[in-house]
Amino acid sequence: MPLPSLARVPAPPDAILGLAEAYRNDPRPNKVNLSAGVFVDETGKTPMLKTVIEAERRLAASAATKLYRPIDGEVAYRDAVRDLVLGGSHEAVTSGRALATQTPGGTGGLRVAADLLRQTGASETLWMSEPTWPNHPQLFHAAGFKIRTYPYTDATGRRIDEDALLAALGEASPGDVVLLHGACHNPTGVDPSPELWRRIGDLVEERRLLPLVDLAYQGFGDGLVEDAAGLHELVRPGAELLVSTSFSKTFSLYAERVGALMVIARSAADANAVQTHVKAAIRVNYSNPPAHGADIVRTILNDPALRPQWEAELAAMRARIKDNRRALVAALEARRIPGDWGGIATQRGMFALLGLTAHQVAQLKEEHGVYVVGKGRINVAGFTPDNLGTFADALGSVIAAAG
């Protein structure tokens, strides 16, 4: 019996990527995939960005070696990512107390953060919003954290219950880790106001909590600078925090697994010390990072011609998502589907949460070939002129069936 008996019992499919797999195996021609957060164009394809194609052309022309990269990535990548989040003239940057590390995607950044914190004796309690991205609880649990939750939206699901959120975090103990979504909250699409970010910053400071910001969608909400403004409220003089970023969505580099973990410490000396622990955490996990995705990102971010072209490509993706939001609300209202849909038009990022029952979600999949996550999280970036009507009809039918 060399394998444990539990290993012979199949694990449940992943809440998001498991659905993507089921969708691929679904033979129905009119199936609609709104599961994983993946951008598609009007034709339903996820194209490569033009700047990515050009960066790859340049990289191929100059490729000379496949030597190991530094454990924490190339400096040109690490500095470009740090400046993208904080701005090159930010005090945390110029003082040297913010250091970024290349990681395999945003998930890799979160896992490295979790390992770093557990291996250096941080609090074992981590607070996350309820609801949150389904991979958050399982990832931090696997790394050894005890999970506590803070409430997020009110009963409408369209506004943050600020008092409940702050009251819950007020119970956190000094040193506890607080996971926050930097922008484009997944799954609700509802983000804190600037005032709420300020109040969260005050609370974090008063209670001496450690924020870990998951910033997987910088530029998909209102813009690159605008979407980092919330977390800037936390970067106060001497304040410490961690930020995990992803370029899966914003460079459409899903398969390249490219992201970063940034540690902002009290001082440059502290940051350099923490960096040695970041590298130790990586070495026992995946040893050192893959090169290609990070080479693409640093080429684009550091090139005076490619950089603005990429920002324009990002802006076009953002505009399409906003158009999709408005088109969705119009489609639901035109069919007079009962529900409070209007707010979806002004929410941010890829996701909206419809607040469906498990039965309705199963009906959508089984009877209509429509794939949505959890309690009805939909990837708004997945709508096309071809599938929007199919989705709206299917939603209307499962809501009508529930009476």
Ligand code: LMR
């Ligand atoms: C999502 O939430 O759909 C994306 O972040 C993809 C993933 O890895 O789950």
